[in-house]
Amino acid sequence: MFTTGQLIFALFFFVAFALVVFFSYRKDKKLHARHYTGSIKILIGFILFLIILLLLKGWIKS
Template sequence: MFSTGQWIFAALFLVTFIIIMIFSYRKDILIHQKFYKGTYKVLIAFLLFIALLFVIKVFFKR
């Protein structure tokens, strides 16, 4: 399905992408702490909403 070269390229791309993301995040960590306080609350609310949709789906499927 995929050639050896494609697998090597995918692995190198993934490693490079992760390294660049780590450096970018470390560079901007002070900005994130200043401007994005409380964003975890939005994440929790989103996950609760998805869980609620799942519960409603299971409840009405019966």
């Protein structure tokens, strides 16, 4: 399906991307704490909304 070179490139790309994201997050950690307080509540609300939509879809379909 994929050549060995493609798999090696994908592995290196993934590792490099993960490292860049990790170090960027560490650098901006204080800034995120100041500007995004309370965002966990929004995330939980969004996930609950999606769960409710899926439950309603299953309930209406049956």
